Amino acid sequence: MFTGIIESTGQVAEVLATGTNQSYWISSPISHELKIDQSVSHDGVCLTVEAIDGQRHKVTAIQETLQKSNLSHWNKGHQVNLERCMPMNGRLDGHIVQGHVDATATCVSVNDLEGSREFRFRFPASFASLVIEKGSASINGISLTIFNVTRDEFSVAIIPYTLEHTNIKDVAPGSVVNIEFDMVGKYITRYLSLQQA
Known part of the structure; x- marks a missing residue:
């Protein structure tokens, strides 16, 4: 669960197509603090961190996500809003956001x-x-x-x-x-x- 309060922005460093999926390497100030298998909101889309390489992390969007979001428009250099999940003892400063784009x-x-x-x-x-x-x-x-x-x-x-x-x-x-x-x-x-x- 997220709150819609953006923590940081990142930048698309690389876009990789695999079948109907698209993977993105994102460079950001918080990438090195992330953990593999962690859920992170990317422009409001909940994506799972698959790999971390210094100041970059990798996520993948499947066909369903690409059809319902603007991720298929992302190119190298695109600025991305990032938010990590809300901790259970955190404040709900925005509203309840699932990261499931409609x-x-x-x-x-x-x-x-x-x-x-x-x-x-x-x-x-x-x-x-x-x-x-x-x-x-x-x-x-x-x-x-x-x-x-x-x-x-x-x-x-x-x-x-x-x-x-x-x-x-x-x-x-x-x-x-x-x-x-x-x-x-x-x-x-x-x-x-x-x-x-």
Whole structure:
């Protein structure tokens, strides 16, 4: 389980294709502290550390993950948001994030508000029941509050600290990001759909 509070950023150093899978070597300040078989959130996608080589670690995404996330767009040099699992005695500063990306969203606009930056995203309308005003969503692994919600769009406002310490500063109109909707909302939606069946 993650909180959506980004710990560090890394950079894709190498991309390797094996069958339908893609493996990535990630260079980061925390790579040498990781352990093999550890779960780490990469842009909101929970991936298992397979190998460590100094300041780099290797992870692999299977076809299912590649289809539901933006990992197939990653190239050498791509900046990646990283978060290790929350320790059981840690604080939940963001919201409950599983690292199981639901879909991708596309940035439709970015506005500089002289102190913050507002991003607007379009997401698949099939997830509309999971998006509520002032609710939470994980964008590239970042826990964010959403507002100005429509059937298939919402906005988020980013403070300067988050801009400086995550890869959301690189998001521009047309950028594709990973999105994980709030887990509690998913359980409620599932429960209600079964009651109507």
